[in-house]
Amino acid sequence: MYYIFIDESGDLGTKKSSSNYFVMAGIKVDEHKKLDRIISKTRNPTRKNTLSNEIKGNNLPKYIKIKILKRLENIDYEVFIIVLKK
Numbered sequence: 001m002y003y004i005f006i007d008e009s010g011d012l013g014t015k016k017s018s019s020n021y022f023v024m025a026g027i028k029v030d031e032h033k034k035l036d037r038i039i040s041k042t043r044n045p046t047r048k049n050t051l052s053n054e055i056k057g058n059n060l061p062k063y064i065k066i067k068i069l070k071r072l073e074n075i076d077y078e079v080f081i082i083v084l085k086k
Contacts, residue, residue: 003032004080014086021085028078038071 010022029035042064057065 002028002030003035004028005032005035018086021083023084024082026080028080030076034075035077038068038075042068042071 004026006024006026008022008024010019012022027035
């Protein structure tokens with residue numbers, strides 16, 4: 001069985017203050033526990049007291065992003081990205 005984790009960025013609005021793009025990205029893995037382990041081992045030290053397993057990439061230090069990518073080398077995964085220009 002495959003597991004797909006999906007996240008989005010941007011908004012669907014058409015107001016002047018809305019973003020120009022809406023982006024959806026997903027990662028497909030065979031075993032979600034391997035990806036869960038990568039996420040739980042790679043925490044942002046500035047957000048130690050969070051209950052969420054979500055990692056926010058926009059304020060994540062570069063060294064943690066690199067650590068995540070290096071750990072992803074050890075599992076099979078596929079990435080899907082959809083970019084909509086509004």
